[in-house]
Amino acid sequence: MGQPKTVGVQDMQVRTARAQDAAGIARLCVDNGRDPWPxxxxxxTAxxxxxxxxxxxxxVGIAKTHWHEDAHGIAPAGHYLGGVIVDSSWRRYGIGQALTSARLAWIAARSQRAYYFTNKRNDSSLRLHAKFGFVQIAASEEIRTVRADDGDSKLVLFEAIL
Known part of the structure; x- marks a missing residue:
């Protein structure tokens, strides 16, 4: 899927997902080697x-948050940034940053802290989230029942004060 010549990143907008986005979200997941989101x-939700x-x-991109009411192992209770997927032909245009900014604004209206975790080798994620003030607070082979994608790396847990 190449970037259309008549539509550029200046035309991109971030909005809340709708039921009619299901097919586009599924395509984006599959195109990026992920299982489609149910x-x-x-x-x-609230x-x-x-x-x-x-x-x-x-x-061209999707992202979500998760609310965890209870602490789990090293992971505190709270609002977490979930996965970000950006169409490969639209990467490096600030879409991941725009999706992250929108999610953090939503979390900031509800909490003074946000969390996320990633594989310690995920340089793109580490660089992106550092721009928003996330600092590492822990590392483990497993966080909230998730293990590192590559099987031999650790996950790192980050927190940002909003």
Whole structure:
């Protein structure tokens, strides 16, 4: 999927995901080697935000938050940034940053802290989240029942004060 010549990143907008985005979200997941998100996972609730980046009629990015009511191992209770997926032909245009900014603004209206975790080798994620003031607070082979994708790395847990 190449970037359309008539639509550029200047036309991109971030908004809350809608039920009619399901097909575009599924395509984006599959195109990036991920399992499609189930229909109930794409709709926001009082405790969860799902946002999409749209350029023209094309869905070019998705991201979500998670609310964890209870602490789990080294992971505190609170609002967590979930996965970000950006269409490969739209990367390096600030879409991940725009999706993260929207989610953090939503969390800031509800909490003074936000969390996220990633594989310690995920340089793109580490650089992106450092821009928002995230600092490492822990590391483990498993966080909230998630293990590192590569099987031999650790996950790192970060916190930002909002």
């Amino acid at each position: 229909a109930e996972a794409i709709l926001s 405790d969860k935000l799902v946002v999409v980046a749209v350029a023209g009629a094309q869905l």
